[in-house]
Amino acid sequence: MLEEQMDILLGILYTILGNDYWWGPWIRGVIGLCAMGGIMVAAMFAVWLERKYASDIQSRIGPNRVGGKYGLLQLIADAIKLFTKEDIKPDKVDGPVWAGAPILMFGSALLMIIAIPFGAFIFNGVTYPLAVTQFDISILYLEAVSAIGIIGIFMAGWGSNNKFSVIAAFRNIARMIGYEVALGLTIVSVVIVTGSLNIVDIVEAQGSVIWFAFVMPLGFVIFGVSLIADMGRVPFDQNEAEEELIAGWGTEYSGMRFGLAYFAEYIHMVLGSCIAVLIFLGGWNMPGFLVDLHIPLIGLLPAGIFLAKWVLVMMFVIMIRWALPRIRIDQVTSIGWKVLFPLAMVNLVWAAMIGLVWPW
Amino acid sequence: MVNKHDVKKRMRQLAAEYIHEPQQEAYKLDDTEMMLHIGPQNPIQPGPFLIDLKISGETVRDSKLYMGYGHKGIEKILESMTYIQGLPVTDRICYLASLSNNEAYVSSVERLLDIEPPERSQYIRVIMQELSRIQSHLLGTGEYATDLGFVTMFLFMIREREYVLGLIEDITGARITHCFPRFGGVREDLPDGWREKAIDVLSMINEKCEMYKELFSSDRTYRMRTVDIGTLTKEDVIKAGLTGPALRATGIDYDVRKVYPTLTYPDIDFKVQTAKKGDIFNRVMVRINEIQESCWIIEQALDQMKPGPLFPDELPYGRRTPSMRVPPGEAYVPVEDPRGEMAMYIVSDGTDKPYRVKIRGPAFALMQGLPPMLENVYIADVPAIAASMDSCNSEVDR
């Protein structure tokens, strides 16, 4: 009985969202916008989580006034403050470059939304991943688009006409060049084992055997370190180190320009954690015995599992930020090239061997 | 409302008068070099000072230090105030260690007046000195931790410092500028129940210092940033004339409390904390060890204290006489500040105001020794080194 009702529902959904009528693509566009809004809410949640968790580590109480006892709406208050600040444009900045930098950073973070599946619903043994689109090269697309953000930070550093920003931009490029290589190599090793660049296939491959974090633990560790470096968080946040560089590339930004860039960093953190969960930690896969129990609406659980894993990964990333000091830029590049790159090559060889025996 | 065009005209006038940087002799640069001004409003340390770095890539080739943004003219002010009026002014020389500044001033004037405070006052002064040392080291090490990006340590240390400031506030009534010693004694006695509270707080701080030492030594990223960086050898330190923890970290055990003992320090048994290598890591370790040593000193002082009078029986002029005349002469009494040796050279000519007061602060030598340390160092090491020296800008500028 339940399955027939699900079939009717799915039929209705296919009519609305499909290409049979003229309104199909428009409704899909609206759903994409809702996904964007959802990501904003997720980023707000990430900011709240960071502030509360950081205050817990530092033995103090975080925001506790706006929005109830736990300060849930604190970010809305901060956003209103940023909107109402005066927009200061210094005289000597390079106009389009300086103004376009936050837009580029925000845009690159948003472009990643379309290919990431945020969980899935499983009905009748068929998986419906909650992604805006699925295409065959989604993991390659994600990595490429996340690298566009670097150009944004460099534009901010160069266009500000400020010595501190330029130093920050140089440091940023040095860091990213080193760690993108290691990141790409670990992703390639995962792809070798799976045999497909589609991120949904990677998750399903983990569902059939075991999480990739256990299959290639070295790759998981390298991916974790490179991801934190990619997101630009401590211990890798030399480009915005306050003590030497007075807010680095963001020195000349105030008001909502700064707010865009700040928000873009948190969106990048959210999406990066999603990718980590999907590629290495099993995505939305449920333990097999739960499917056999035939609990009604069990199909909605995978999305919840994905959410829980995502929150755990974010808490780990936040904890690393508040527990470690910052390291110097020459130490950053030496770790990236001398340690992570050779280990990533070793991991690649290991993954190639695993790929030979992986049960398809 | 100011006219926008007047403002622009004035800005153009100022810009025309300003001598462009490369024309000044000190700013001649190669093609590969760049001049970075970590300007008066800098996030490195409390207090404004300007440090010009000539960098090439990420290495510092040359540096120059400009002080004087916080000059208040304290030495001239003290010449026009009576001795008792000058006591709150000496609080504000270095606001973090204000009890040591008071102590230096009061000891020198007591030498001129030829009086000696009774034993209970001496013990109370010793306790206050050590409490001030604990809170200054906690704040200095915490600020140094933020300069490395280690914000959590700063918040932990501030949390402990609040307890110590609570103890100080119970006695003196103020958290930051105390003005507590008087000529011949102290202002007030210890309140009831303070002793038990102090013993609890001090044992807690002792435990927490063990935790800090372990956190600092076992953290791999922290060691990458601080071990073997900003090293001072014994010859460097003797040449620069430093005192305090920066000196003791290189292995020379020179502590003013042992070399020129005043008050009741000879009766108290304590060790001078040293380390073997003068890099950033060891300087911070010396400071944390000193906090623990100070806790031990306070416990001994509390045990050895006996009830008694706070002022000697025959004071020449009463405790609060503003027009006290001091016999002519000169006095110089060194005192151990948290940063080194603090002393005041007071010249008196027999009237009720000092003739000349020279404040010899320890931070002067620390700042003077900073530019030679910053050669061939990365930019990211500059705040770490400057903060680990723990100098106080308002003491240099006075």
Place this chain on the structure above:
Amino acid sequence: MDELTVLDSLKSQFPDAVADALIDSQPPHIVCANVDKGKIVDVCSYLKDNLQFNRLSGITSVDFPEDGKFEVVYLIASYDHSVIVKLKAEVPRDDNPSIDTVIPVWWNANWYEREVYEFMGIYFDGHPEMTVLVLSDDMMGEWPLRKDYQEFPQTTAKYPYSDDQESIVEEKYPLEWKSWPTERHYLE
């Protein structure tokens, strides 16, 4: 190393350059001595090389306008023993007071001498860089710590900005925008 040893060796080595040497009766027992102005570098090198006085604690100056002299005071201590020596050198209070620098003996005399110069006007011959240290650039030449410095407000409260008095401060730093326009001119 005892205070008496230091005193005796100073007196015996420089019988005419060092005068009125005595020891303070109260702790810390400082050895005070008056030194001839021209011999200061010799005395300091002797103290550093033979008697192990390797730390310069401070250099200050005191102004005696009635006696017509400045006194430059050197406070010298050591890392190896606990004796402090205080040397006083008299510099006559004329147009160009000057004395030799002791930077060749102790490296950290640099900033102390700069400070004495900018506050009192005593020039140190041979100093590599005599510029302001703590004051601002346009106050060089005013010698604030001298006893006859005029621009310091006295504590018996003569408020320098009263209307019927011509203030020295206003002459030097005139206020430029004396009248504030009441309207904004948008079309100019």
